[in-house]
Amino acid sequence: MAKRTRVFLFAAAGVLMAALATGLVAWATGMSVLAALGSNVPVELAYVPGTARMVAYADVRQVMSSPFHDRFRQFQRSNPSQDSLEARTGISFDTDIDRVLVASMATDDAAARMDGTLLIARGRFDAVRIEGAMREQGAQVVQYRGTRFVSIHDDTHDAALAFVEPGLILFGARDGVREAIDAKAGAVDGISTNREFMALVGDVDEGTAWSVAKFDSVSGRMPFPPAIVNQLPPINWLAASGRLDSGLHGLVRAEARDEQSAQNLRDVVQGFLAFAKLQGSREPAYKGMLDSVALTADGKSVSLSFDLTPAVLDLLTSSGNAVRPQAAPRRPQVF
Numbered sequence: 603m604a605k606r607t608r609v610f611l612f613a614a615a616g617v618l619m620a621a622l623a624t625g626l627v628a629w630a631t632g633m634s635v636l637a638a639l640g641s642n643v644p645v646e647l648a649y650v651p652g653t654a655r656m657v658a659y660a661d662v663r664q665v666m667s668s669p670f671h672d673r674f675r676q677f678q679r680s681n682p683s684q685d686s687l688e689a690r691t692g693i694s695f696d697t698d699i700d701r702v703l704v705a706s707m708a709t710d711d712a713a714a715r716m717d718g719t720l721l722i723a724r725g726r727f728d729a730v731r732i733e734g735a736m737r738e739q740g741a742q743v744v745q746y747r748g749t750r751f752v753s754i755h756d757d758t759h760d761a762a763l764a765f766v767e768p769g770l771i772l773f774g775a776r777d778g779v780r781e782a783i784d785a786k787a788g789a790v791d792g793i794s795t796n797r798e799f800m801a802l803v804g805d806v807d808e809g810t811a812w813s814v815a816k817f818d819s820v821s822g823r824m825p826f827p828p829a830i831v832n833q834l835p836p837i838n839w840l841a842a843s844g845r846l847d848s849g850l851h852g853l854v855r856a857e858a859r860d861e862q863s864a865q866n867l868r869d870v871v872q873g874f875l876a877f878a879k880l881q882g883s884r885e886p887a888y889k890g891m892l893d894s895v896a897l898t899a900d901g902k903s904v905s906l907s908f909d910l911t912p913a914v915l916d917l918l919t920s921s922g923n924a925v926r927p928q929a930a931p932r933r934p935q936v937f
Contacts, residue, residue, distance in 0.1 A: 644701065654706065656819050704722075727771055736763065750764065751779070849912065855904070858904065
């Protein structure tokens with residue numbers, strides 16, 4: 603997965619997902635079908651292949667108009683990539699894109715290429731200018747299933763863009779973009795055929811940003827030692843959602859293997875929260891967040907909701923420790 607796309611995934615759907623899916627626990631430890639779902643489920647999911655292991659969504663316009671926009675811009679600028687959307691096409695998240703869906707089919711971190719990462723963006727795109735910019739970099743233009751398909755593919759780069767609908771583009775590795783077009787055409791299974799995945803999307807899709815992932819696809823990217831991750835009860839899926847206004851209202855849901863695993867996970871998180879409240883008493887900004895936490899378990903699901911103020915997010919994303927006193931555990935790095 604290219605660094606810039608990964609940064610957007612874990613920061614612009616990103617600081618959010620790190621804060622929601624891992625940030626609270628990490629800080630404390632030094633850690634059905636598409637039609638049956640809510641009306642907010644993005645129609646762009648029709649382009650996501652069934653092989654996706656992780657899907658993240660963000661309403662970019664709402665993010666950019668929120669009090670957090672400067673932080674997201676900072677994360678976007680921090681890791682430029684040769685195969686990034688802006689580097690290859692000149693498209694800017696800040697001005698050109700309204701909402702974005704990022705899907706990852708990758709099972710490992712392909713640092714310099716777009717392997718397994720698909721970006722589906724809706725906004726305002728100048729097709730002539732974008733195609734011209736890519737041609738200058740050696741891109742070839744072909745037709746694929748009636749869609750104009752522009753790709754740069756050589757020994758060191760693999761980036762493709764397709765104009766699939768008015769105001770909608772696909773960007774990623776050449777084979778990944780083709781597979782997305784195939785999914786929309788019904789030639790391969792799409793993610794909407796996965797009832798378990800789509801049920802989780804239906805639970806989180808009302809947020810400004812959300813993510814649903816197979817736990818094993820993200821556990822290797824979590825900022826904890828493997829020994830800690832391996833001690834968690836078995837988890838199949840992880841979902842997170844955040845609604846932005848003057849603050850961030852977050853929800854994390856873990857789908858355990860069975861009800862006993864869910865209860866064990868709830869007990870583990872409850873222990874982390876108790877420790878967090880003890881440490882958080884030294885930092886007033888954290889105390890308000892921890893007081894807002896609600897932890898519930900229902901069947902195989904464990905859910906955690908909380909509120910984040912801009913002040914807390916500043917602490918979580920600062921270069922120092924998340925909890926200032928020396929005795930506190932070290933803040934995980936947002937990736």
